[in-house]
């Protein structure tokens with residue numbers, strides 16, 4: 279095989295594949311036949327209204343939600359047999375980094391490196407990776423602080439640093455910008471841009487594209503547990519401008535029907 283073929287193989291490699299995925303939570307069907315493909319180097323945004331199944335889909339991918347039907351593959355391996363979790367970084371939705379146990383920022387971010395550390399022991403290169411991750415999210419100056427002393431947005435940055443510390447090939451993030459102010463969103467967007475430039479594949483749940491918009495290759499929109507759009511991301515900024523957001527023009531006559539464009543609602 280030539281070098282060029284090798285590169286092309288990597289580029290077209292499927293990193294995440296969902297086929298006919300169904301899941302129930304309690305008695306409620308939450309995923310109702312999802313197909314989704316994310317290829318090497320792609321940045322894919324998972325969009326949709328509250329309760330449409332975005333978090334459940336992401337949690338299904340990382341093995342936290344059992345499937346009732348269908349198949350998920352990670353790096354070409356059936357998720358049920360996938361063990362190479364060090365290749366994947368995950369930022370969960372709206373949790374705190376504290377978890378009830380007193381820990382410093384460095385300790386939390388170091389935990390994200392353990393999957394890469396041989397025998398669970400952090401060596402110099404691992405500690406450097408932890409420092410780099412803290413630098414990337416602009417939290418290096420808080421390294422020794424207790425995570426209890428952080429604001430919500432700072433927690434979020436620490437969780438992102440924890441995911442980056444493993445230098446993952448695939449980043450899965452569930453609303454990484456939730457509770458993060460615009461200036462910090464710009465910092466995180468820049469961080470992500472650098473990761474993507476290095477070839478990291480990204481799947482992220484978003485409500486607004488915001489500063490991430492230029493990075494997004496493709497948007498997949500869920501509605502009631504089904505994919506209703508898989509293609510170019512909505513062009514305009516902000517959820518109010520996303521296709522599918524019901525919109526009544528401010529000067530429309532009273533009682534006018536909202537304009538529905540069909541993607542999100």
Ligand SMILES: Nc1ncnc2c1ncn2[C@@H]1O[C@H](COP(=O)(O)OP(=O)(O)OP(=O)(O)O)[C@@H](O)[C@H]1O
Pocket residue numbers: 303304306308326327328329330331332333334335
């Ligand atoms: N543990 C659970 N038990 C029962 N139903 C659940 C559970 N967790 C979520 N659900 C339901 O599953 C559906 C999808 O939830 P999910 O969190 O995946 O949506 P989402 O698209 O991520 O929403 P949001 O934008 O609000 O985060 C919702 O109707 C929710 O009520």
